[in-house]
Amino acid sequence: MFRRFSSLVDPFQSYDPNTPPENAWRFLAENLWPFRYVTALSLMLTVIGAVIEVWLIGYASELVDVLATASPDLFWENHGHQLLIAGAIVLIARPLAGLLKESLDDIAFRPNAEYLVRWRAHRHVLQQSVGWFRGDLAGRIASQVHDLGAAGVGVAYSIQHTLSFVAVYVAGSVWLMASINIWLTVPLLIWAGCYAGLMIYSIPRIHDASERYQDAFSALTGTMVDTYANIDTFKMFAGDQSGTGDDEQFHEAWFAAVEVQRLEVIINSGMLFLGSALIVGLVGYALVLWQSGLALLGLIAAAVTLSFRITAMAEWMLDAVSSLFGYLGTMRQSLKTIAQPLHIVDAPDARPLRLEGGEICFEDISHHYGKDDGGLDRVTLTIAPGEKVGLVGRSGTGKSTLVNLLLRFFDPEQGAIRIDGQDISSVTQQSLRDHIGMVMQDASLLHRSVRDNIAYGQRDISQKAIAAAAEKAEASVFIPMLP
Ligand SMILES: Nc1ncnc2c1ncn2[C@@H]1O[C@H](COP(=O)(O)OP(=O)(O)O)[C@@H](O)[C@H]1O
Ligand SMILES: [Mg+2]
Numbered sequence: 001m002f003r004r005f006s007s008l009v010d011p012f013q014s015y016d017p018n019t020p021p022e023n024a025w026r027f028l029a030e031n032l033w034p035f036r037y038v039t040a041l042s043l044m045l046t047v048i049g050a051v052i053e054v055w056l057i058g059y060a061s062e063l064v065d066v067l068a069t070a071s072p073d074l075f076w077e078n079h080g081h082q083l084l085i086a087g088a089i090v091l092i093a094r095p096l097a098g099l100l101k102e103s104l105d106d107i108a109f110r111p112n113a114e115y116l117v118r119w120r121a122h123r124h125v126l127q128q129s130v131g132w133f134r135g136d137l138a139g140r141i142a143s144q145v146h147d148l149g150a151a152g153v154g155v156a157y158s159i160q161h162t163l164s165f166v167a168v169y170v171a172g173s174v175w176l177m178a179s180i181n182i183w184l185t186v187p188l189l190i191w192a193g194c195y196a197g198l199m200i201y202s203i204p205r206i207h208d209a210s211e212r213y214q215d216a217f218s219a220l221t222g223t224m225v226d227t228y229a230n231i232d233t234f235k236m237f238a239g240d241q242s243g244t245g246d247d248e249q250f251h252e253a254w255f256a257a258v259e260v261q262r263l264e265v266i267i268n269s270g271m272l273f274l275g276s277a278l279i280v281g282l283v284g285y286a287l288v289l290w291q292s293g294l295a296l297l298g299l300i301a302a303a304v305t306l307s308f309r310i311t312a313m314a315e316w317m318l319d320a321v322s323s324l325f326g327y328l329g330t331m332r333q334s335l336k337t338i339a340q341p342l343h344i345v346d347a348p349d350a351r352p353l354r355l356e357g358g359e360i361c362f363e364d365i366s367h368h369y370g371k372d373d374g375g376l377d378r379v380t381l382t383i384a385p386g387e388k389v390g391l392v393g394r395s396g397t398g399k400s401t402l403v404n405l406l407l408r409f410f411d412p413e414q415g416a417i418r419i420d421g422q423d424i425s426s427v428t429q430q431s432l433r434d435h436i437g438m439v440m441q442d443a444s445l446l447h448r449s450v451r452d453n454i455a456y457g458q459r460d461i462s463q464k465a466i467a468a469a470a471e472k473a474e475a476s477v478f479i480p481m482l483p
Helices: 002-006 024-031 033-069 075-126 130-134 138-180 182-229 231-237 246-291 297-338 399-406 429-434 450-455 463-472
Strands: 360-367 376-383 414-419
Touching (some): 002 075, 024 075, 024 297, 033 075, 033 138, 033 297, 138 182, 138 297, 182 246, 182 297, 246 297, 360 399, 376 399, 376 414, 450 463
Antiparallel strands (some): 360 376, 360 414
16 A cells, blocks of 8 residues: 555656756745645645544533533433444544555655655756866765755645644634634634744744754865865874864854754743643633633533643644754755756757867867966867877866866866867767767776776666676776675
8 A cells, every 4th residue: 555655656757857946935846746636635634634633622522511411321322323423533534534644745745755856956966067066075965965855845744744734723723612612712812822923033033043053064064075085185184183174163063053952942931831821821711611600511621622732732833833944944055056057058959079080179268267367278279180199287287177178077268179170069068078088087986886887877788798898998807806
């Protein structure tokens, strides 16, 4: 049965791969659109669930009134029928609605939506240029992709799972109280006013504090990733762990975390006080009504139950609201990186490169990586087909830059590069790179098996071809000796 829920929406379904919107709500609307039916059904079940809960309290209150006056001998005879129906609702309808809703929220929605968001974000990020990646930290980008899934779904989940349930429940409670005795809505409404006040006070503060925390946390993660990635530099120059700036970042993140918690304590104690006030107010008022003959005993039972339930739920809701803002903060932070438009894209009418002789022309090329100097300045160079050219120069004179531009890892700030007369910005990036072989400065080995490294980027490559490639690279000698 659960498999059916998990396959309700395919997270890897095809989609329109545009740049994701930077606005968090628009991003959610776009990415969670495939889940619209699941969400609608879940919301419907939320309403049903909340209505059953409120109805149960109303029914219990009626039952108390009946018990207060009924004679035990005739009780089953007169009320047995009704009790059986109520029992069936509690025993069957309530858990069934709950199971269905949990399955929708936690199986059909949550994991699928998380991976849909992550997968699409990953695919978008992969299209960014090499220059874009050089300007950031790989580990940081990876955690942004991961967080975007968790936080985006967290936002949707808090709204759909918690806020909607509590909203319907509180509205139902007011309606129930009003239907028993209109005056009982007075303490309930006063309480709701104070609760709204507390929300208005706390939400912007929690929002700001969690934003500050997210910024500090993201900076800390960035620093850690940077240090781990350059561990040899660290060992050589900062082995005593001082002067790296890491400690300061830890302190900042810690301080921001304490700030968030401090706010939560203030708000939670405010909540606790409001809850107590509701218990005393609602039950006290019900007692007064009962004493002056305006209400029956059942009302007091309902008032006690409702005040406890609403108190617990209001705390739950406040928690949900504060984590909602935490998630929104995380989302905004991730979207700053992930929702960036692509800078190097194929021209709309790009065609595959047609290789004839392989003449390469750099025409008046300048590239300073967006700075005022450094890089290349007005370089013109023609390499004839079959010609072998060695570029020699001190470090930082722009040899690698020339190669980066030829591969279109960056677009030159000025000038053009042509291969056999075709401007490389007018051909597809894939065909351009397919035609260029490169032995890199550092040997690059992905963190996966040797087989996967050789087969990388080749979908249907045979074992034989892989073995042949290993042979050609003189790697077949040491491969069998690997663990
Ligand atoms: N990703 C980059 N961002 C900014 N500046 C860069 C980047 N890569 C190289 N540079 C700068 O461009 C200049 C040329 O670098 P590079 O082409 O790597 O030189 P070489 O390969 O000849 O040692 C240097 O001044 C270097 O600092
Ligand atoms: Mg170089």
